[in-house]
Amino acid sequence: MAAVRRLVIDVLKPHDPPLLTFTNQLAEIESVEGVTSSLIELDQEVQNVKLTFESEDLDFEAIEETIDNLGGSVHSVDQVACGDSVVRDRRTLQDA
Amino acid sequence: MAAVRRLVIDVLKPHDPPLLTFTNQLAEIESVEGVTSSLIELDQEVQNVKLTFESEDLDFEAIEETIDNLGGSVHSVDQVACGDSVVRDRRTLQDA
Amino acid sequence: MAAVRRLVIDVLKPHDPPLLTFTNQLAEIESVEGVTSSLIELDQEVQNVKLTFESEDLDFEAIEETIDNLGGSVHSVDQVACGDSVVRDRRTLQDA
Amino acid sequence: MAAVRRLVIDVLKPHDPPLLTFTNQLAEIESVEGVTSSLIELDQEVQNVKLTFESEDLDFEAIEETIDNLGGSVHSVDQVACGDSVVRDRRTLQDA
Amino acid sequence: MAAVRRLVIDVLKPHDPPLLTFTNQLAEIESVEGVTSSLIELDQEVQNVKLTFESEDLDFEAIEETIDNLGGSVHSVDQVACGDSVVRDRRTLQDA
Amino acid sequence: MAAVRRLVIDVLKPHDPPLLTFTNQLAEIESVEGVTSSLIELDQEVQNVKLTFESEDLDFEAIEETIDNLGGSVHSVDQVACGDSVVRDRRTLQDA
Amino acid sequence: MAAVRRLVIDVLKPHDPPLLTFTNQLAEIESVEGVTSSLIELDQEVQNVKLTFESEDLDFEAIEETIDNLGGSVHSVDQVACGDSVVRDRRTLQDA
Numbered sequence: 001m002a003a004v005r006r007l008v009i010d011v012l013k014p015h016d017p018p019l020l021t022f023t024n025q026l027a028e029i030e031s032v033e034g035v036t037s038s039l040i041e042l043d044q045e046v047q048n049v050k051l052t053f054e055s056e057d058l059d060f061e062a063i064e065e066t067i068d069n070l071g072g073s074v075h076s077v078d079q080v081a082c083g084d085s086v087v088r089d090r091r092t093l094q095d096a
Numbered sequence: 097m098a099a100v101r102r103l104v105i106d107v108l109k110p111h112d113p114p115l116l117t118f119t120n121q122l123a124e125i126e127s128v129e130g131v132t133s134s135l136i137e138l139d140q141e142v143q144n145v146k147l148t149f150e151s152e153d154l155d156f157e158a159i160e161e162t163i164d165n166l167g168g169s170v171h172s173v174d175q176v177a178c179g180d181s182v183v184r185d186r187r188t189l190q191d192a
Numbered sequence: 193m194a195a196v197r198r199l200v201i202d203v204l205k206p207h208d209p210p211l212l213t214f215t216n217q218l219a220e221i222e223s224v225e226g227v228t229s230s231l232i233e234l235d236q237e238v239q240n241v242k243l244t245f246e247s248e249d250l251d252f253e254a255i256e257e258t259i260d261n262l263g264g265s266v267h268s269v270d271q272v273a274c275g276d277s278v279v280r281d282r283r284t285l286q287d288a
Numbered sequence: 289m290a291a292v293r294r295l296v297i298d299v300l301k302p303h304d305p306p307l308l309t310f311t312n313q314l315a316e317i318e319s320v321e322g323v324t325s326s327l328i329e330l331d332q333e334v335q336n337v338k339l340t341f342e343s344e345d346l347d348f349e350a351i352e353e354t355i356d357n358l359g360g361s362v363h364s365v366d367q368v369a370c371g372d373s374v375v376r377d378r379r380t381l382q383d384a
Numbered sequence: 385m386a387a388v389r390r391l392v393i394d395v396l397k398p399h400d401p402p403l404l405t406f407t408n409q410l411a412e413i414e415s416v417e418g419v420t421s422s423l424i425e426l427d428q429e430v431q432n433v434k435l436t437f438e439s440e441d442l443d444f445e446a447i448e449e450t451i452d453n454l455g456g457s458v459h460s461v462d463q464v465a466c467g468d469s470v471v472r473d474r475r476t477l478q479d480a
Numbered sequence: 481m482a483a484v485r486r487l488v489i490d491v492l493k494p495h496d497p498p499l500l501t502f503t504n505q506l507a508e509i510e511s512v513e514g515v516t517s518s519l520i521e522l523d524q525e526v527q528n529v530k531l532t533f534e535s536e537d538l539d540f541e542a543i544e545e546t547i548d549n550l551g552g553s554v555h556s557v558d559q560v561a562c563g564d565s566v567v568r569d570r571r572t573l574q575d576a
Numbered sequence: 577m578a579a580v581r582r583l584v585i586d587v588l589k590p591h592d593p594p595l596l597t598f599t600n601q602l603a604e605i606e607s608v609e610g611v612t613s614s615l616i617e618l619d620q621e622v623q624n625v626k627l628t629f630e631s632e633d634l635d636f637e638a639i640e641e642t643i644d645n646l647g648g649s650v651h652s653v654d655q656v657a658c659g660d661s662v663v664r665d666r667r668t669l670q671d672a
Contacts, residue, residue, distance in 0.1 A: 002123030004116065006132075008126075008284055020196065020252050027194030027274035034275030036100030036198075038477045039268060051284075051467065055278045060116050065235045075114045076135060078286040082123035087150045092104055093191065093326045094174040095285065095340065099317030100308065102324075120337050134285045146285065172327060173307045178315035179322030183342045188296055189383065189518045189530065190366040191338075200476055211461045212388065212444050217468035226467030228390075230669045231414030231460060242479075242669065246471045270478040285475065290507030292500065294516075348500050352546045364519060370507035371514030371641045375534045380488055381575065381626065382558040383530075392668055403653045404580065404636050411578030413656035417660030420582075422573045423652060434573065434671075436662045440578040479669065484596065484601030486612075503647035506644050531597045556615060557595045563610030572584055573671065574654040575626075 003057040005086045008079035012046050013072035019049065022070055026051065031059035031065055047074070054086075101182045104175035109143050109168035115145065118166055121140065125162055143165040143170070150182075174190035194248040197278045200271035204238050205264035211239065215261055218243065221258055223251035240267070246278075291345040293374045296367035300334050301360035307337065310358055314339065317354055319347035337361070342374075387441040387457050389470045392463035397456035402435065406454055410435065412451055414442035425439075432459070483537040484504055489557035492526050493552035502550055506531065511539035520525065526531045528555070534566075579633040581662045584655035588622050589648035595625065602627065605642055607635035626650070630662075640662055 013022060023037040033055040040048040054064065064074055081087060105124040109118060129151040136144040149159065160170055177183060205214060215229040225247040232240040245255065256266055273279060301310055311325040321343040328336040341351065350364055369375060397406060400452040407421040424432040448458055454455065465471060493502055503517040513535040520528040533543065544554055561567060589598055599613040609631040616624040629639065640650055657663060 002120050004120065005130075009118070010286065013228060019142075019261065020199070020272050023272040023274050024196065033198075034273065034277045036271065036273040036281045037280040038228040038271045038281050040477055041267050042268065052279050052281050054277075059287075075288070076138065079132065079134045079284045080116050080119040081130065081132040082119050083128060085130045087130040087132040087148050087164070089132045089134050089146065089148050089284075092175045092185075093328055094104075094106065098312050100312065101322075103308070107319060136285055140297040172330065175324065175326045176309050177306050177322065177324040181322045181342075183324040183340050184325050185324045185338065185340050188290040188367045188377075189520055190296075190298065190364070200478075202478065212391070215466050216386050216388065217465040218426050224467060225471045226389075226465065226471040227400050228463065228471040230463045232669055234422050234460070242473065244471050246469075268478070269434045271476045276386040281476075289503050293514075301501065319493050326492070364522065365573045367516065367518045369514065369516040370503050371512060373514045373534075375514040375516040375532050376512040377518050377530065377532050380559045380569075381616055382488075382490065382556070392670075394670065404583070404656050407656040407658050408578050408580065416659060418581075418657065418661045418663040419662040420655065420665045421656040422655045422665050424573055426652070431590075434665065436663050436665050438661075460670070463668045482597050484600065485610075487596070500657050556618065559612065559614045560599040561610065561612040562599050563608060565610045565630075566613040567610040567615050567628050569626065569628050571611045572655050572665075573588065574584075574652070 002082045004060065004080065004082050005054065006060050006079070007053045007058050007060065007077070009051050010040070010075045011049050011051055011067060012075050013049060014046060015068065017070060019047065021074070025070060026063065026066055029059065029062050031055055031057060031062060061074035062088050098178045099180070100124060100156065100176065100178050102157065102160055102175070103149045103154050103173070105173050106136070106171045107146050107147055107163060107168050108143050108164065110142060111168060115143065116169070118132035121166060122159065125155065125158050127151055133166060138189050156187060175178065194274045196252065196272065196274050197246065197271070198271070198273035199250050199252065200214070201243050201269050202262050202267045203241050203243055204267050205262065206238060207236060209262060211241065214264070217262060218258055221251065221254050223232065223249060223254060225246055226261060236247045290370045292348065292368065292370050293342065294367070294369035295341045295348065295365070297339050297348050297365050298363045299339055299355060299360050300339050300363050301337060301358065302334060307335065310360070313358060314351065314354055317342055317347065317350050318349060319345060320341060388444065388464065388466050390463070390465035391437045391444065391461070392436050394424070394459045395433050395435055395456050395459050396449060396459050397433060397454065398430060401454060403431065405415045406448050406456070409454060410447065410450055413443065413446050415439055415446060416443060457476065482562045484560065484562050485532045486536065486559070487538050487540065487557070489531050490532055490555045491529050491547060491552050492555050494526060494527060497550060502552070503544035504514065505550060506543065506546055507559050509542050511537060511542060513526065513537055515533065526563070534562065579614060579615045579661060580636065580656065580658050582655070582657035583629045583634050585627050585653050586651045587625050587627055587643060587648050588651050590622060591644065593646060594622065597634070598648070601638065602642055605635065605638050605661070607631055607633060607638060611666065613638065
């Protein structure tokens with residue numbers, strides 16, 4: 001299998017554990033070198049966050065399992081970069 | 097033939113295989129060095145994704161065949177860069 | 193625990209102590225290398241500010257305690273970067 | 289004559305040959321170092337594409353002849369850079 | 385106290401002394417390495433300006449005193465960067 | 481006289497000679513190192529183009545004479561950079 | 577006095593001398609290293625231009641005197657950078 005270098009996912013999570021603990025647990029996964037979480041929006045029960053992971057080769061199953069264990073769920077996979085290097089997605093004339 | 101250095105295509109794919117597996121299979125193609133997939137939109141049956149490939153010389157037939165084998169189809173070819181180096185498409189006064 | 197490299201929080205604070213003293217006190221926390229505060233808006237009683245911290249490993253409890261001691265409160269945690277390096281959150285096609 | 293370093297043209301082409309083959313044929317021209325084609329829009333019969341060429345000295349007649357041979361036509365020449373180096377067109381206060 | 389590295393303030397000043405003299409006087413303060421003033425708007429009696437200071441460690445009291453002596457007043461403190469290095473405030477998904 | 485380093489002009493020209501030949505003739509002027517022409521708009525009789533010249537010291541009389549000889553006319557001079565180095569015009573709070 | 581490193585002014589000038597000569601005369605001032613003039617708008621009698629000067633230490637009186645001698649007048653001083661280095665005015669959350 002080719003290496004998964006960068007991954008952006010949209011996740012729903014409960015307020016507890018808070019975003020800092022949640023992000024920190026994900027950074028603890030062995031295949032994850034760094035992860036940044038950004039709050040999209042929140043209501044009384046859930047937080048909707050965007051998570052961006054980078055690594056030499058990300059293990060998505062381990063990521064998804066950790067999110068599940070923390071009470072969250074992956075709403076959508078928004079971007080995946082695979083291969084020997086990260087290809088930058090640039091805007092084209094077809095992007096709205 | 098001149099080398100195909102960078103390719104951006106708009107693809108429709110079923111939900112299964114999921115985007116990560118789909119992208120990973122494309123990165124496995126011998127002529128592909130890296131590929132990034134970005135979700136444009138999804139409905140109940142299909143996902144519309146933008147795929148950006150980079151390499152020394154991309155083999156489009158192999159890319160299209162792999163997409164077909166994964167149940168997807170190329171909706172449009174949005175950008176192609178060929179030659180000894182990648183020419184950057186910059187905005188001109190004629191771009192809307 | 194993985195290292196917390198960068199943290200963006202939204203904070204409500206009284207007018208006193210003023211923003212410069214407030215920010216300076218936060219920069220005094222041992223785990224904080226640098227902090228930038230930006231005024232979002234103010235009314236007669238409170239200031240709403242965005243705080244961005246960077247460090248080798250931020251101690252959020254110490255940050256929150258200092259904010260409390262200065263009469264402020266954390267309204268939301270907007271961004272957290274953890275791990276061996278800071279992953280940059282880039283805009284994707286899914287960002288509004 | 290001064291060297292033509294960079295050229296942006298707006299071209300109409302039939303669907304066949306497809307954009308990848310079309311672009312590749314243009315990259316095969318001896319004076320062309322690299323070319324990037326970007327889809328502007330398409331309807332049932334034609335594709336409207338923006339082509340950006342870069343080289344030490346582009347031969348426009350050879351480019352136009354190849355486009356004609358591939359069934360396309362140059363709709364407009366949108367940008368031309370000539371001389372010892374490429375001058376970057378920057379936005380001024382007079383650009384809408 | 386931690387070092388104040390960068391400071392952005394919103395100031396109201398009379399037309400006299402003019403902006404150049406006003407800015408120059410502020411740059412004369414010992415703790416100030418550089419200052420840039422930008423006109424926001426002016427009416428018949430006052431000028432509203434944005435002042436950005438940078439230094440190893442800014443002395444805000446001296447800045448405020450100089451502004452007072454020149455007939456101006458600090459309307460708001462808009463940004464403060466403290467610590468060993470300047471943390472750049474980047475746009476997040478929560479910024480309007 | 482100080483050196484003219486960069487010059488942006490708005491020019492009206494007939495369709496013949498075409499933009500590539502027109503630009504190439506201007507690049508042939510001895511004092512011009514590089515020139516980029518960008519199409520602003522065209523109607524049946526004329527093309528409105530933006531020309532950006534760079535050099536060690538541009539000879540505007542020679543440029544204007546060449547434009548006249550090619551049947552064009554300078555509609556306005558939009559930007560001029562003079563001196564020992566090119567000063568970049570940055571956006572200020574006063575730019576609309 | 578602290579050094580004036582960068583200065584942006586809004587100037588009204590008659591059509592004669594033309595912008596190129598006008599800018600060139602300003603670049604001839606001993607304290608000016610470089611100046612860029614950008615046309616904001618013009619009507620039948622005057623041109624409104626934005627002038628950006630950079631130098632080790634600009635002499636504003638000499639600049640204003642030269643503008644007067646050329647029939648122009650300083651409408652407003654829009655930006656002034658003073659000190660040992662040029663501080664870049666960055667956008668904050670308070671900028672409209």
